[in-house]
Amino acid sequence: MPTIKDVAAHAGVSPSTVHYALNGKRSISPAVRERVLASVEALDYSASAVAQRMREHRSYSLGLVAPALPASDAAMMELLTATAARTSSADHTLGIFLNQTPQQVLALLRGQYVDGVLLIETAHDDPRIEALRGSAHPFVLIGQTGDMTGLSSVDFDFEEAFYLAFDHLARLGHREIGFLVPPGAADDDQGERKENWYATRRGLYRAQQQHGFRVELEPAPLDIENGHRAALRLIERSPHLSAIVASGHTQVGVLRALYSKGLRVPDDCSVIGVTTAQIAEWTIPRLTSVDLPLAAMSVAATDLLLRKVNGEAVTEQLLLPAALVERESTAPPRRTP
């Protein structure tokens, strides 16, 4: 690899001249400039990024710190791709870091490996957050944590999302609604999940007060299998339900349960999701759902982080709205109760 010195020698100038010729931060005579450029061409020179980073104390890259990252998690995928796209369009690099200990995350920042990190799937007393909190390193949460003072984060509005889902069903005339409750409602739950559950419940109550419907709760972890089992329990226990609300990946399980029971969607039972558009578009029938604004969240989080990295003292906690998209899985109930 040729260095800036090689180019300088080849062109018969000094290294600094080469440097300035390559990024016009000071004026240069056209003749010299030409000569330098020719040498650059001849030697096929390109500056060493590591040396530049070392000098500038910046790596121009961001880290996405996530837990395991299951390949099957559509939401995580959407966050990831949107973040990667945004990062690279801002002329930065995105590094992916899985399963890091708090110390490792700190080391990343301290070693200038990355200029800032995006934390996803944060928990209530997330040790990674506590480790970062004291340090002056830029970081942004996608999600939330217990004590948000001084932190920047991007999340979506759980309350509004679930309100929209129940409101939609109620407007269609449903009065007996099943709800696959995401983890967080259990007595021993705490932290972020608990907060999310409170928000979820606020949304539900608001819709309920407004329209007056009955809701039948059934807890279900967010994967397909658990959604399937929970939906079966729900249907068997309460065959009179005319609609089901489900989130995460559980809708797929709900549809499967209804299908296996010979119930048609939406004719016999409506289903509404609170999930990513991708999942909603893949099912048969396509799911009416409150589409989570994951791409927008990624973009917002990346932009926030970039501002921090650039020295701005921002502290923003954004809550992005989710929007209801009517597809094919909801309709008025068959018979009015």
Added chain:
Amino acid sequence: MPTIKDVAAHAGVSPSTVHYALNGKRSISPAVRERVLASVEALDYSASAVAQRMREHRSYSLGLVAPALPASDAAMMELLTATAARTSSADHTLGIFLNQTPQQVLALLRGQYVDGVLLIETAHDDPRIEALRGSAHPFVLIGQTGDMTGLSSVDFDFEEAFYLAFDHLARLGHREIGFLVPPGAADDDQGERKENWYATRRGLYRAQQQHGFRVELEPAPLDIENGHRAALRLIERSPHLSAIVASGHTQVGVLRALYSKGLRVPDDCSVIGVTTAQIAEWTIPRLTSVDLPLAAMSVAATDLLLRKVNGEAVTEQLLLPAALVERESTAPPRRTP
């Protein structure tokens, strides 16, 4: 950020002693060692990664170079997550680079931004490959290209995959099979797609010679919508088909088409996919499919690349096998023809 000098001063030793105390490459008296470690602790020192990289001419990170990366592509997601997991378990960092020009990819390597790159979605005369070919930089393809001499790559065995799909249907007794042909069969197609189509056809022919069945071709780009349209055309044109083979995301469209026509799967028509397990698990009914070994491919490619980065002169072109997984979408045909 404290530097190695600060620690040295604090401990009353030289920088090199600090260095050796931290990574025992030469012996050190326990006393001094203790003192240094205490200072490291006291100052909360950790070495600057960029300085180390600069010195060592290595970045300990790999690049994943991909085109647009649509959030909805399940296969790409699986490659990505598996690669990230493997990379980090090998104590390297994975950088994601989207939409890079050949020059940019080269600059990545030359600037020591990354030690090597993984290229995905390569085309026949991929300019990125041509740019890298001459250089001595380590890279591995996930996929293939026209001239593979001297290149390392990992792919799956198209011929075997499609053979398995048709063989499975034929063994079940199907004699009239529809096939949504992935792009590559058209006259003006060329390069990798064409090669893949040839391999696909070889698999089909082999099964056909062995079992003797009729196959009805219908071209379809790999997304849901096109799968849907192509399946509708196929069903309308040839209502006697008892099974359909589809790949990519098209199966979802096929199921939708069958559903809308009132045809039950697998009772009225079997469907088999050549796709990722994720898609197959999400449909109703679950798809019997030749599950592509995407995670294994990522791991293999990452390992190959790591070996190259470490100076081994490897040139391997791996073709990993795909395996048929029976789920719920295939059964013997209703009536024997």
Added chain:
DNA sequence: CTGTTAGCGCTTTCAG
């Protein structure tokens, strides 16, 4: 308009 030079923080000879 151009050149010289002093580092960035680390690793690694080379000396002692």
Added chain:
DNA sequence: CTGAAAGCGCTAACAG
């Protein structure tokens, strides 16, 4: 067993 010093490749302040 320890220290001094050179240098990775680049940038920017300082001189001319």
